[in-house]
Amino acid sequence: MARFKYSMQNILDISYKLENQVKADFAVASARVVREEEKLEEIYRQIEVYQDKLRESSGEKLNLNELKYCNQAIEYNKTKAEMQKKQIKKAEEARERVRIRLNQAMKDRKMHETLKDKQFKNFLVELNREESKEIDELISFQYNDRERNKK
Numbered sequence: 001m002a003r004f005k006y007s008m009q010n011i012l013d014i015s016y017k018l019e020n021q022v023k024a025d026f027a028v029a030s031a032r033v034v035r036e037e038e039k040l041e042e043i044y045r046q047i048e049v050y051q052d053k054l055r056e057s058s059g060e061k062l063n064l065n066e067l068k069y070c071n072q073a074i075e076y077n078k079t080k081a082e083m084q085k086k087q088i089k090k091a092e093e094a095r096e097r098v099r100i101r102l103n104q105a106m107k108d109r110k111m112h113e114t115l116k117d118k119q120f121k122n123f124l125v126e127l128n129r130e131e132s133k134e135i136d137e138l139i140s141f142q143y144n145d146r147e148r149n150k151k
Contacts, residue, residue: 004123006116006119007119008112008115009116011112012112015108016109018108019109022101022105025098029094032094032095033088033091036087037088039084040084040085040088043077043080043081043084046077047081050070050073051070054071054074
C-alpha cells in the first residue's frame with residue numbers, strides 16, 4: 001500500500017519549533033511583566049509603611065527629623081513608583097510584540113497543517129481512484145476469462 005509523504009514536512013516541523021520557541025519567549029515576557037508589577041506593589045507597600053510611621057510620629061512627641069525622613073522617603077518612593085510604571089509599560093509593550101510574533105507563528109503553522117491535510121485528502125482520493133481502477137481491471141479480467149472459458 002502506498003504511504004503518504006508530505007512534501008513540505010520539514011517546513012511544518014520548523015513551524016512547530018518556531019512556534020514553541022516564540023511561546024517560550026512569550027512566557028518569559030509575561031513573567032517579566034509580573035515581576036515588574038510585583039516590584040510596583042512592593043514600592044506601594046513601602047509608601048504605606050512610611051505613611052503609617054508618619055501618622056504614628058505626628059501623634060507622639062514631634063520628632064522633626066523623623067517627620068522629614070518619612071516625607072522624603074514617601075516622595076522618593078512615589079518617584080520610584082512612577083519610574084516602575086514606565087518599566088511595566090515597557091515590559092507590556094515587549095510582551096505585546098512577542099504576542100504578535102506568536103500569533104503569526106501560529107497562523108503559519110496552521111497554514112502548513114491545512115496544506116498537509118489537503119495534500120493528504122488528495123492522496124486518499126488518488127489512492128481510491130487507483131484501487132477502483134485495479135478492481136475494475138480485475139473484474140474485467142475475470143469476466144473476459146469466463147467468456148473465453150465458455151467458448
